[in-house]
Amino acid sequence: MHELSIVANLFDIMEEQVREQKAKKITGVKLQVGRLSGVVPEFLETAFHMYKKGTIASEARLEIENINLTYRCCSCGKTMIKDDYILICDACGSTDLEMLAGTELLLERMEMEV
Amino acid sequence: MKTLVLGLGNELYGDDGVGLHVVRFLRDEINSLAFRPSCYQNVFFEECALTGLALLDVIEGYDRLIIVDTIKRSHPKAGKVYHIDGKKLRHIPGPSPHYVSIPQTIDIGREAGLKMPESVEIIAVEAKNIYDLGEGLTEEMQKSIPEIIETIKKTLQKNPDEKGESMEKKEVLVLKDLLGSNKKIASEIREQLQSKGILTLNFLSSPGTGKTSLLEKIADKLSSNYKMAVIEGDIETERDAERIRAKGIPAWQITTGGACHLEAKMIGRLFPEIPPDLDFLFIENIGNLVCPASYDLGESIRCVLLSIPEGDDKPKKYPKAFTTSDCLIITKADLVPALPFRIEQAKKEALEMNPRLKTFVTSSTQDSGIDELMDYFISSLKKLRQKNA
Known part of the structure; x- marks a missing residue:
């Protein structure tokens, strides 16, 4: 359960942005969390709202977009979502799949008052 | 409102x-x-x-x-x-x-x-x-x-109470990886260790899989011809490092005091003490099949260990650990007769998730399968050195 340490990293990046934009307040934060990111979105949310207290993000809301595990078949080119982690192409049966998305753990955007 | x-x-x-x-x-x-x-x-x-x-x-x-x-x-x-x-x-x-x-x-x-x-x-x-x-x-x-x-x-x-004096809102596209700082340190570590010709291996598993026992066995097999060292990660105690030192192998113990995984910066702090003429650097991560999988430590090879008592259904339950690893080491194979673990089923499930996974079946107590594993480590070291040359 390393979500709190990830939220600490998130606040480091947010602070950088606040300095850069000379913002007075953070009002919104949006994250992209892949299915294979290794974190639990609900825990991330709890950690975020716990961590923000007393900071300039104290009124910030958090939005999390869950990203599906998406692969592309290197043999036939088909793109597919693989929730079962079985890396066999739905169309041609190849196991040569390239991951396109699903491991994200990104701060996508922030809304600030400047 | x-x-x-x-x-x-x-x-x-x-x-x-x-x-x-x-x-x-x-x-x-x-x-x-x-x-x-x-x-x-x-x-x-x-x-x-x-x-x-x-x-x-x-x-x-x-x-x-x-x-x-x-x-x-x-x-x-x-x-x-x-x-x-x-x-x-x-x-x-x-x-x-x-x-x-x-x-x-x-x-x-x-x-x-x-x-x-x-x-x-x-x-x-x-x-x-x-x-x-x-x-x-x-x-x-x-x-x-x-x-x-x-x-x-x-x-x-406009907020109706603010009478038009609302602050300007600005939306900024950031797109920064929350694990970016760890990844950056890890890739620096990897680059430095690889340039010195050191093959670094990160051992990942749940507690009690036999990581330290396997490392003791590896020490017996490798120490006469190769120089190795071990970084031990645990929440508390120096016990694992002491076991490795007893084999005459340099070992550092990182105790996290509660944290569930090692991070690249913890390895970075030990960097000045790592002898530059090593062949193998083993990192034994905290016993946990979840969180350590998210943290790159700068290893060249990530090994996930799965022991017979844990059951053959684990790969799908812990997808991140099995999909990010290079090598699956099934341990305690001597217990197969006593337990309903289907080795082929575990391998099949893991390979479905990660077709490039190398698989090994070992027993540290019976000294089986370890030689094949050593061949893989030694050939990986050779490949690294060839790339450097």
Whole structure:
């Protein structure tokens, strides 16, 4: 359960942005969390709202977009979502799949008052 | 603050339906936004053809009410938009006993003990033909739709209490990896160790898989011909490092005091102490099949260990550990006769998730399968050195 340490990293990046934009307040934060990111979105949310207290993000809301595990078949080119982690192409049966998305753990955007 | 944007009118009376039309349009637009700005948070949209006291049910429970409706003047200009503060509306009674004005409706609601909006604003749109039957908006009215929508948006962006002095909101696209700082340190570590010709291996598994026992066995096999060292990660105690040191192998113990995984910076701190002439650097991660999988430590090879007592169903249960590893080491194979573990099933499940996984079946107590594993480590070291040369 390393979500709190990830939220600490998130606040480091947010602070950088606040300095850069000379913002007075953070009002919104949006994250992209892949299915294979290794974190639990609900825990991330709890950690975020716990961590923000007393900071300039104290009124910030958090939005999390869950990203599906998406692969592309290197043999036939088909793109597919693989929730079962079985890396066999739905169309041609190849196991040569390239991951396109699903491991994200990104701060996508922030809304600030400047 | 809970806000209601209420479109009033009747679509059967031509331009009288403009309020309904724009509110519907705006709702769809805002609902389709990937990221709702805060001025649109807690904003609700309703369309209705009711008037007078019948509106009480619709407007009850909101803090702020923005009404979009048509007005008729003596010489109307279709589509002209006004923003009217509700406080300026007169409490005059309507033209007939059936008619109750908005301020009256709100007063009556409050008297009745209902929660009525504190702030009322009206976006009024001038219209010509609001009494002629007929569907659809006139061309004149259609042209003014963007302006009406813009007025509603501006009204929403302004806090009614702030009297127009709202701060400027800025949205910034950041797109930064939350594990970016760890990844950066890890790739520096990897680059430095690889350039020195050191093969670094990160051992990942649940507690009690036999990571330390396997490392003791590896020490027996490798130490006569190769120089190795071990970084031990645990929550508490020096026990594992002591076991490795007893084999004459240099070992550092990292105790996290509670943290569930090692991070690249912890390895970085040990960097000055790592002998530059090593062949193998083994990192034994904290016993945990979840969190360590998210943290690159700068290893060249990630090994996931799975022991027979854990059961053959683990790969699918811990996808991150198995999909990010290079090598699966099944341990305690000597227990197979005693337990219902299907080695082929575990391998199959792991390979479905990660077809490039190298698999090994070992027993540290019976010294089986370890030689094959050593061949893999030694050939990986050779490959690394060839690449450097």
